Amino acid sequence: MLAADTRVLALTGGVGGAKLCLGLDCLLPAGALQVLVNTGDDFEHLGLHISPDIDTLLYTLAGRSNQAQGWGLEGESWNAMAALEELGGSTWFRLGDRDLATHLFRTARLAAGDDLARVTAELAQRLGIASGIHPMSSQPVRTTVHSDEGDLPFQHYFVRRQCEPQVSGFSFEGIAEAAPNPALVAMLAENRFSHVLVCPSNPFVSIDPILQLPGLWSALRDCDAPVILVSPIVAGQAIKGPAAKMMAELQVPVTATGVARHYASHYPGLVDYFLIDESDATLAGDIDQLGLQARVAPTLMKTLDQKIELARHCLALEAR
């Protein structure tokens, strides 16, 4: 049973995080989930403002995501891209016809002077999503990947170069001037959350940009709610995305312990519980030593039931 006053803040990036958010969205009563989403991988492309992590979350919670493909919309058509290819235009970032509508909507509303938070809320509402979806900031923050091929804008690294370059670090352009989402900051200040979840998203390019917004991680540390981190690394591998490859290239051990060390050193005192997969149970002692309380559970989220079960498990950690 969930406590009646359960109110969850989840921090998330792309696909892996969206899965846990879907579990939370299904589990919780309408409005009890607020999600703060990375926008460091937003970019301007073909004149459009594209927010890949927000869209992944929107499409996932709306039940419209293409799960086999791992991105974009189900039942999508590709006529605009086909025509753009004929014209010799830039097609490395695949924009489906219906997906394009999201970017056109967002771009038009931003051009009309609305901020990203408001436009995102409206998209969520139009898509019938009851949970609150919030960009981490309405000001632009742009992740740059430092690599053996030079500095690459995130989507160039991630999509165009398919994560092949070796990374040596990341920076988040504009972050010092970006205000963390004011609505979320206000909720934190009012201690409105019973739980803060850090989804199993990439620590370096999904969660770091959120936590490094001015004042945000200390506000999370100082709020009354426990902060629960779900490991993005299971048995030495990332379920999806380049987290494991990045850790290896950054010479961090590719283990849940390596993840724990990242959080413990960059955000001391932030994470209360670190939920690791059953297959990593032997790492619990090392993690406890880093000051995070390790907890063990099945963390794979292939089915909707597994997503809901993991969500339930996260929210029940403290009760144990």
Added chain:
Amino acid sequence: MLAADTRVLALTGGVGGAKLCLGLDCLLPAGALQVLVNTGDDFEHLGLHISPDIDTLLYTLAGRSNQAQGWGLEGESWNAMAALEELGGSTWFRLGDRDLATHLFRTARLAAGDDLARVTAELAQRLGIASGIHPMSSQPVRTTVHSDEGDLPFQHYFVRRQCEPQVSGFSFEGIAEAAPNPALVAMLAENRFSHVLVCPSNPFVSIDPILQLPGLWSALRDCDAPVILVSPIVAGQAIKGPAAKMMAELQVPVTATGVARHYASHYPGLVDYFLIDESDATLAGDIDQLGLQARVAPTLMKTLDQKIELARHCLALEAR
């Protein structure tokens, strides 16, 4: 028989003009036709730079236009618009999925610093068009319609309001600072054309913006080639578009004579020959009195043969 040195400059706006350009494009050897296209109805919409008259011409010459509909591409799909409608976005200007690619291509290239002339030339090349397609200017000129509903940007009047407002005049924002297409100006200065054709396009919102670019109409008047105007009004009606309605609202007689008077008063000495339809043959005397030499021919262009025949007729006027 065409003279071997036939080199034609055509001034055009939207659909009607594009038909004659198609006739010319079919009739003339590759490269012998240069078209200068109105961009006064260009606009920025949903973050995209849209050039409706250029696109109508491109699609027409590429054999891809939707002739039944009168705009856009044949075999178009509308998935982006359907999705945008679901999101509550702005859908009054219908953008097909494949048409979107043209706008994305153009917008991206303009954002990268290329000018409209270069981007247009590249689109024409990609679409396999041998004739030269030139925007009247690479600088923005924006037609404003003065109406009983106030001042309306052209596409708001034309598409959104379906030409319903009563017009009282037009202005072309930015025209004083806009340079006429430099490549065309250079060709004119070198007397490279054997004929200048003014297509049967709307005098007020298609041709006036071109002719009122600084220095352009006097350069056309002063070049050696005869200037041949094809009447957009046939038997008191416009074949397509709001020209007749505008003339009535501006209290200009809705006849070929009314058109002749517009050109004679605004651009004295510009037009050498005014080609009117057979059905208007009785107006020839009035037109001659205005200083334009009236010529009579069948001007309807329903079939491709009729388009080519009218093109041939225009180019043979002087030989008679």
